[in-house]
Amino acid sequence: MKTLLRIDCSSRTQGSHSRALADYFEKNWKALNPEGTIIYRDLAKDHIPHIQNNTIEGFFTPPEHMSFENKKATTLSDELIMELITAHEILISSPLYNLNVPSNLKAYLDQVVRIGHTFNINKKGYYGLLEDKLAYLITVKGGTYKDTFMEQYDFQEPYLKAILGHMGIKVQESFSLEGASDVQSLEQKKIVLENTINQSFKKQA
16 A cells, blocks of 8 residues: 655645646546555645754764754654655655745755665765655746756756655656746646646556
8 A cells, every 4th residue: 555745835825736736646646546645744834944953963963872952853854754754655746936946845855855864875975765765746837948048047856856866766757837827828738737647647557
């Protein structure tokens, strides 16, 4: 029985294109995994604090030397990492804010990218500890970036693929809705992307 960790980060809790597409993905996932479990992490509602000095100190303190303060400072990180470990698949839905992911998603990732827990290092360099996980990305952009001069300014999807890969998580597929600010073509673009998501699940069935 599979577990999906769904992470939403749009500040819009209503009328969000990324959330709507994540809903459609979830519907397909449930159809394919009727006995599956979904863990929800809504970063617009479950506020993740930006990483603090005492948290960083806790990250780099050996377990046998952890003080009460160290343990308290890393409690949230422990909880979020356990969700990742529990999940077989991860769905991240994200709008593009100022050329990258929203700050709440960055704050979340700063809590889970943790040495000895989700990645480690040896003489050859860094290696991920979550290689049994697959991730799916849903990204939404108001403008059009791919195959235009604006593509060089898109740090959203490249960052997500890089940071997930740093933890050993493979991005299985990425579904991107571009030009969301063009209301005349938006609905057709959403239909096309929903069909793409649907076809992806049909291949897995």
